[in-house]
Amino acid sequence: MTAQYDYKLDHKQLTQWYKKNHRDLPWRANKDPYRIWLSEVMLQQTTVVAVIPYFEKFLTKFSTVHKLANAPENEVLEAWAGLGYYSRARNLHKAAKALSAQGFPQTAAELLELPGFGPYTSRAVASIAFGEKVGVLDGNVIRVLSRRFGLKLEWWNNKGREQLQNISDELSKLGQADVVNQGLMELGATVCTPQKVTCILCPWASACVAREKGLIETLPLKKPRKESEVWVWKPQVAIKDKKVALITNDYTPFLKGQMIFPGEISKEKSKPKAYDAKHNITHHDIFIQITAKKSLTGKNLQWVALKELKKVNPSSLLQKVLNKVEA
Template identity: 45%
Template sequence: MEVSVRDVAPLRRAILEWYAREHRNLPWRGTHDAYAVLVSEVMLQQTQANRVALRYPRFMARFPDVTALASASEAEILAEWSGLGYNRRAVALHRAAVEVATSGWPSDLRALQGLPGVGPYTARAIGSLAFGWPVGVVDTNVRRWLIRRLGLDPRSPAGANRVLQEVADALARAGGRRLEPADVASWTHATMELGAVVCRALRPACDACPIARGCPARGRAGPVPVARQGQFRGSLRAYRGALLRALAAASEHALPRSDVASAMTRHSSAGGLPGAFDAQRVQVAIKVLERDGLVHADGQTLRLGPEETPATIAE
């Protein structure tokens, strides 16, 4: 899909003016440090922004730069990550930090995607927010407002995604004008903010939308389909989360196997574990976490993190 300069200019102007007035003050905004952007984007991949806003400053205080994170043990990182969920992200983040601390930051999108845990979206986010590359960043929020504004069918994501990326790239390039890195970053934040607080999934605030005029979905937008997760209560995911939280809170991030069940009960998130504790599911959770390198057994003791020494960073 071709997007002309005439189409781009008014949309960009309206969105940027709205963002300047209405944006939320989130702790990861305003920085162009690639490490800080990487940390925030990995946290935001599968965790709501309000939860990340509480944990990101503490994580950055504990691991203020890429060398500090790369030099830490995975047990230390997992303990600090506890409560954010999807803990394999923390392991991938650590491995990405080791690569960057050793070899430096990649110089293009393809190379960024070679870092552990960095896919096409995260690479584009780092490129635009840290390096000022004028590339479109399409997360769930951006996808939603683009689909509605362009009048696309949300039920055919495979066909729509290519079009959405083309449009996002055209908007990011601003009709070919030369942009300062700060302008690129502001645009990326603005596009994500629009979908997060105005063009919401269930109750879009069309009256507050800066680009509502001419929008084919105005006043009648329904939810854009997304994949649904299964029930959390009693799930293997709930057991894994409780076990990781228990180990993160334990002295030296370790527990005797005999204490694991009681510690998990204490550290279960609200409604996560059923009243009838499933001992077999605990063992399955341990095996899965061992396979993923998130915990390891040391005799009759269970420890957070893989069975390995912290990475050594080349001087």
């Protein structure tokens, strides 16, 4: 499709629309790659409205990539608390150490080698900060392009994703890649949204295939949901001298490598009849059966002050268990 279609008009309309209608967001104030990268990581799984105060607070504490690199991990996690998906913060910290030492690579291919830099983040930073002519592909862009060109693609599979990526790349080559990419994302975030579509404000309304054929509600295709899994977690919670016993998690499929309570876990076909609390992390339905211990022994145990727990692991799961124990 990309070889046969002339994208010049689409590019022109999108560029003009973005320059007139884009929101003034704090990470758009300049081309600082650190700020752009931080915003892109924070915006994964989180809305713009929710991210802005976290972004500003985080930058106040870690104003440069060097300050972030030199900070202890627990301080980074504490500043991230509330945004969820803490592996993002850990990868951010790891990548900051490399970037502080070597500087920011200016191409998506080089950025892709860093921790936490997937295809989207690499392309976003390279195009917005450094002007590399590469297209981006996130949820907003997938939706906009699927509707504009009437594409019934399984975008979660390599073949469908590659076709959409090629279109995004072609558009980015025609002018300022930073404007094109941000234009596509802005269009998806403010006009061509999942539910409330405002076609009258869209620069591509007259050419939109989905609008013409009544496909707006069915495009993009819906990705099949991953089936939920039932897990019964039996944490052992020992508290003494206002400290709690934790281990580095090597036994549960969630919060891997993080500090959690020792215990046991099993995958079940159905939820248990009795449990103390329930928690969800992605497709894991976690039913918690707590065992309170007066003491615990083990060479891998670490005793952490209760008031420091959120710094060690800010996940609400641990706090939920503690609240049950202390109730």
